[in-house]
Amino acid sequence: MSISIKHLSHIYDYGTPNETVAIENINLEIEHGEFIGLIGHTGSGKSTLIQQLNGLLKPSKGTILVNGLNITEGLSNLDKTKKRSKSEQRKLAKERKRKLLEVRKKVGLVFQYPEYQLFEETIEKDIAFGPTNLGLGESEVKARVKEAMMLVGIDYDAYKDRSPFELSGGQKRRVAIAGVLAMRPEVLILDEPTAGLDPRGRDEILAQIKALHDKNKMTVIIVSHSMEDMAKIANRLIVMNKGKVVFDDSPHKVFKEIETLEKIGLAVPQISYLARALNEAGFHLSDEIITIEEAVEALKKQLPAIHPKAQNSKGGKASC
Amino acid sequence: MIKTENLYFRYQDEKDEEKYALKDVNLHVKDGEFVVIIGHNGSGKSTLSKLLNGIFLPTSGKIYIDKMDTSDEELIWEIRKTAGMVFQNPDNQLVATIVEEDVAFGPENMGLQPAEIRKRVDEALEIVSMTPYKRKPPHHLSGGQKQRVAIAGILAMKPKCIIFDEPTAMLDPAGRKEVIKTIEYLNKEEKMTVIHITHYMDEAVNADRIIVMDDGQIVLQGTPREVFSKVEHLKRIGLDVPQITQLAYELNQIGYHISTESLTVQELVEELCQLV
Numbered sequence: 001m002s003i004s005i006k007h008l009s010h011i012y013d014y015g016t017p018n019e020t021v022a023i024e025n026i027n028l029e030i031e032h033g034e035f036i037g038l039i040g041h042t043g044s045g046k047s048t049l050i051q052q053l054n055g056l057l058k059p060s061k062g063t064i065l066v067n068g069l070n071i072t073e074g075l076s077n078l079d080k081t082k083k084r085s086k087s088e089q090r091k092l093a094k095e096r097k098r099k100l101l102e103v104r105k106k107v108g109l110v111f112q113y114p115e116y117q118l119f120e121e122t123i124e125k126d127i128a129f130g131p132t133n134l135g136l137g138e139s140e141v142k143a144r145v146k147e148a149m150m151l152v153g154i155d156y157d158a159y160k161d162r163s164p165f166e167l168s169g170g171q172k173r174r175v176a177i178a179g180v181l182a183m184r185p186e187v188l189i190l191d192e193p194t195a196g197l198d199p200r201g202r203d204e205i206l207a208q209i210k211a212l213h214d215k216n217k218m219t220v221i222i223v224s225h226s227m228e229d230m231a232k233i234a235n236r237l238i239v240m241n242k243g244k245v246v247f248d249d250s251p252h253k254v255f256k257e258i259e260t261l262e263k264i265g266l267a268v269p270q271i272s273y274l275a276r277a278l279n280e281a282g283f284h285l286s287d288e289i290i291t292i293e294e295a296v297e298a299l300k301k302q303l304p305a306i307h308p309k310a311q312n313s314k315g316g317k318a319s320c
Numbered sequence: 321m322i323k324t325e326n327l328y329f330r331y332q333d334e335k336d337e338e339k340y341a342l343k344d345v346n347l348h349v350k351d352g353e354f355v356v357i358i359g360h361n362g363s364g365k366s367t368l369s370k371l372l373n374g375i376f377l378p379t380s381g382k383i384y385i386d387k388m389d390t391s392d393e394e395l396i397w398e399i400r401k402t403a404g405m406v407f408q409n410p411d412n413q414l415v416a417t418i419v420e421e422d423v424a425f426g427p428e429n430m431g432l433q434p435a436e437i438r439k440r441v442d443e444a445l446e447i448v449s450m451t452p453y454k455r456k457p458p459h460h461l462s463g464g465q466k467q468r469v470a471i472a473g474i475l476a477m478k479p480k481c482i483i484f485d486e487p488t489a490m491l492d493p494a495g496r497k498e499v500i501k502t503i504e505y506l507n508k509e510e511k512m513t514v515i516h517i518t519h520y521m522d523e524a525v526n527a528d529r530i531i532v533m534d535d536g537q538i539v540l541q542g543t544p545r546e547v548f549s550k551v552e553h554l555k556r557i558g559l560d561v562p563q564i565t566q567l568a569y570e571l572n573q574i575g576y577h578i579s580t581e582s583l584t585v586q587e588l589v590e591e592l593c594q595l596v
Contacts, residue, residue, distance in 0.1 A: 041492040042463045169361040196408065196489045198360040198519050200558035225492045228563060265494030270522065270563040274585045281589050282596070292567050296574070303576060303595050 001186040008062035037234030041265030054107040108185030114176035124160040148178035170201030231290035252288040327381035359533030360558035404474035410466035444475035464495025481513035
């Protein structure tokens, strides 16, 4: 499933004194099976962009093609070039409704703090809410709930009848994500899925999202404030600032731009700061180190080859 | 400043079973100390913070805030003035339509004179560097700015101690940096006692003391260097160490003779230079 975004702009409160340009002329091609990290400071336009992708917001200008299907046709309120008759408008509206249903089945959106949206008495009912609304039969719904719970690592038999409210924070969030997975989306978009979780909860959620991507061939877009997490997990990073895309490249390349990233309220992983400081002190490390594993490998090559603990003195010439 | 004695807190879970969120917690925070509390979700750290502020009362044991017993109902307002609290979500803490009115909310409720309120609001906004925004509506501010306004609202009540319950969980990197800088300023320059609860291990690096909670108990405490060098113990209870400490630990594991106590980029650079 591919997504093609062309000249996309969104203006809130268009035509009023509060008019705010949230995103401006965004052009992106997202291929099937990509794992994308979307970063940018609060208010940079990330959330506006992802809400466009499953049709929650209509663009002020531009088009979005999901698998070739134009989900924004005739909607943009800034390019009213054609005059349409009432019946044409009705036809268009009907067509759009059909398309949006199609798109929302394919593009699943997990909001920030999704556990606040849990509402049913049991975990099974909560996860079944989406597929039931798709009009699926009882056995199909059940099969999907089972599958979704398995995907997020929550045992169906042990948990299905329990209240979602007696779970831990990390578990609740996984149930909420299962609710979206039960729609069997081909693209999964998550808005800060690890916010507020402890380190273990954070690692578990990220590992599961990674598995969904690797095993189930899902296209994943994660909005995150954690540069460390993005360095570990994303294949491609899209960096937004003031409603525009400022970088769109691999994490290794993007995190080289320390100065620009800091200027726009972001940062790089602590390890990248270390690699830079080591180079200033006389090491010769790649400027594309972003994870602990990479740092260990690179340092192994530069530190004395002799097993250092076998040395009596800390020996060796200090070149820094 | 803060003292808990054999503190227990019991609650009923969804199945009506009685559970202890806190078991025999003995905590002593000195005047002017900067204490960070870490622990996984459900380890009892938020319960503890709510007890310190008198939002919850102990099942057994005692809590003294500046020598005042939190179970004494008559002292509750005095206690909350002494130990202010800042929460995770800035949007839930701001009540007024203009920044300075929001900051004035606390002192107004204390029944202070208008001139005194004015003075306190100005001072508080100055401390968190939000004076230029005093006439702006809070919803026009960034997350970090909103959180600084929330802090100013607490400062205007002139507390001796502030308890921060995951104040940066919802912020972007720049917002986190602003808030952490403000917290450190309050401790170092304004000499306030600070208790900071967080999931970000790198925010604990500059604390005087880290307290690690697990299953309702204090399982580990000490300086950041002492605590973060216990990498295996922390991982076992679902926590983490800063990336720098993790790297030092991994290099040490594969045989390099370096200290695992490095906390900052600079320290690790110096350690590694020794090896060359």
